[in-house]
Amino acid sequence: MAPTGDVAPGCEAALLPLDRSQLDALREHVEALLAAGGCDQTHRATDAWAADHGIAPDRLHQGLEEYGGFCDCEVVMNVDPALVFEPGGQTAGGPSSR
Secondary structure (H helix, E strand, O other): OOOOOOOOOOOHHHHOOOOHHHHHHHHHHHHHHHHHHOOOOOOHHHHHHHHHOOOOHHHHHHHHHHOOOOOHHHHHHHOOHHHHHOOOOOOOOOOOOO
């Protein structure tokens, strides 16, 4: 899901405090931990990765949630780097909400 609102077209990546390679690494880390232990409906694996990389978790959560990443399994399933970083990769719709 692509965010809408006050974000200028093509600037969606500004919502995340990560670059493309960091998002790829985060998703790989989270996916590996989920495969080993499942999702507990938190950002526990995401937070561990963020702490290891000096990323502020509050800002990271906010950005991930804009793409539907409300917990670790949703980070893997919903936060698609193509939607975040590639122009024209957006889908119709708006920010995810709960």
